Amino acid sequence: xxxxxxxxxxxxxxxxxxxxxxxxxRGILAAFLTQNTSNLKSFLSKLAKEETAKxxxxxxxxxxxxxPGMDDDTFEKKYNTLxxxxxxTHQMFCQEVLKLLPGQMAVMSNGR
Numbered sequence: 721x722x723x724x725x726x727x728x729x730x731x732x733x734x735x736x737x738x739x740x741x742x743x744x745x746r747g748i749l750a751a752f753l754t755q756n757t758s759n760l761k762s763f764l765s766k767l768a769k770e771e772t773a774k775x776x777x778x779x780x781x782x783x784x785x786x787x788p789g790m791d792d793d794t795f796e797k798k799y800n801t802l803x804x805x806x807x808x809t810h811q812m813f814c815q816e817v818l819k820l821l822p823g824q825m826a827v828m829s830n831g832r
Contacts, residue, residue: 728752731807732814734823738804743776745807747785750799759790 729752731745744767751763766772766785776782782799786792814820818828 730814731810732820732823732825733807733811737807737811742804742807743782744773746799746802747782749806750795750802751790754794754798755790759787762787763790 729748731742731749733742733745735741747767748764751760751767755763763786766787772785775784783792783796786795811822814824814826815822818826820826
């Protein structure tokens, strides 16, 4: 509710990390790295819908869900070059530093 709030995402998957099961995670990361705040918020809302997840799992390309105003080319380039190592690093941080179990969710505020 505040324009001074920052949001970040750490991935803590419960299954083996592969390209076909990280579509949404890579889409979120690519959007965070390439889009302005208003486009990011709208895109993330679209990705959070269950029907979007089902469609992506069925093989629909993530570019079908881009919203008007997004920098499509920059997003697509980042999405296609974003390796799985970043998600693996997130997973290691969540489990080794934050002591979360695989797949366990948490909210961190002010670094705590």
